[in-house]
Amino acid sequence: MTTRSMLRRTLFREEEPEWLVWALVIILLAVGLIARTIVVNRSSAFSDANVSVSYPASWAQAKGDSADEVLVVSESFDAGLFPARFVLRQMPVTEISTSAQTLGDFALKWADRKAKDLLGYKVLSIGETQVRGKNAVRVDYVYVAEPVIATPNSVPIVAEGADVLIRQDDVVTVASMLASADAFKGLDGVWGRILGSLELK
């Protein structure tokens, strides 16, 4: 008896070997995992005269609410009641404050401004950070938001966000990351990659 025929007899000694079903499941899930890894790590680029940034390719561009919003990208609407979102704004320094001197001052003024716009806005922390070698300040906060896809019986959710403010000459760039509070921490890697790709020209 050859080794090949012995192996065949060992593997297929049962009439319906169960390991083949498990093998099929594992192979298909592995294919799915590879596809997920490729899609999640694939990115699209945005660039204009002042700024360039990359974001997950599966996210879609959306229309901004105000003129200072340079870029708004969001997860698919299938992702949940409040899909994660990245918003990039650029505005003159004077629009935030005419008196602020340090980045910390700008962060406080910015937080005051957001508190007027968002329901239940609460700052969790303000701290210095760096974006591609540039000094920046990060404001972490929570607020109460309406689900993006609301039904008549939908209840508001707690959203978490982080705004990173970078000053370059007379312009302040604000990179905002928003998601439901449950999902925010799980997106650390995505936020890191987006911020890592942000380049001010």
Next chain:
Amino acid sequence: MAGETCCVCNKSIAGAARMFGGRSFCDDHYARLGQNRRGMWLAMLVLIIGLAAFVAAVFFGAPALRTNLQGPWLTIAGLLLALVPAAAWLGVFYLQDRAEPEPKQFVIGVFILGVLLAAAVGQPLIQDVFGVNKWAGGSLFLQLLAGICIVGVTQEFLKYAAVRYSIFRSVEFDERIDGIIYGAAAGLGYATLLNVQYVLQNGGVDLGIGAVRIAVIALAHASFAGVTGYFLGRAKFENRGPFWLPAGLLLAAILNGVVSTLLSEITRSGLRPTPLNGLIFASVVAAATFLTLFIIMRRSARPGAASA
């Protein structure tokens, strides 16, 4: 063939064993081989037609009910709706199957196993580990790939497991049609969990659109699991070769992925939901699947066996 044992009850066979599909049977189980229970097919027919008619009635005929129910009452109404498909199927099945009923506790047990596996393994794996909703919506190809390789294979394997590792080896699994019965029970269990999750996540449902969605999910999952159940049913009583069960699972996973992708495409027109398209499509898929299984089961019945 003296000294052989029956492949169903494992009892020694006195005298010559009855052979079918390469397996030995005692007289009693050989006689049951070709049975093609009328009650099961009728229950399936009633489920498809009755559910479609019931849901259409809720969708069109009860606008007052839709607006009057609020808050917890809407959630309770949604949860009751989520249980309607399984209750209807079980009810009709037992009414039609009184002559030789499948033990209730086993059918309900497999149904509950379907619910538990969906809640404990299936949905956490699909939603939290693979996060399918977050990345697979970009293109039709991605939807299909994730629909088959992740969602389809996970859901269909768990329904397969609910039957294969519970009732399959039991003496009660004594007819080929039992594969479809228990498969459908596991499928309806999985669908019930999906529907309950949907109701709770949305704090109730719009009774019109929600009822349609609940019916669509139930019909689709019963059909997919019916396919796997058919392969399991034949594997128990015939030597079908090593690739028979993987082929059945793969076919059910592909059916799951393709049908789910098509459903997501045809149930919206731009941003406007078009749920009745989904109901019609799911009813056609369920009817076609069970009609095909019925024809195959009749043709594969052993010569001379009663097929009704």
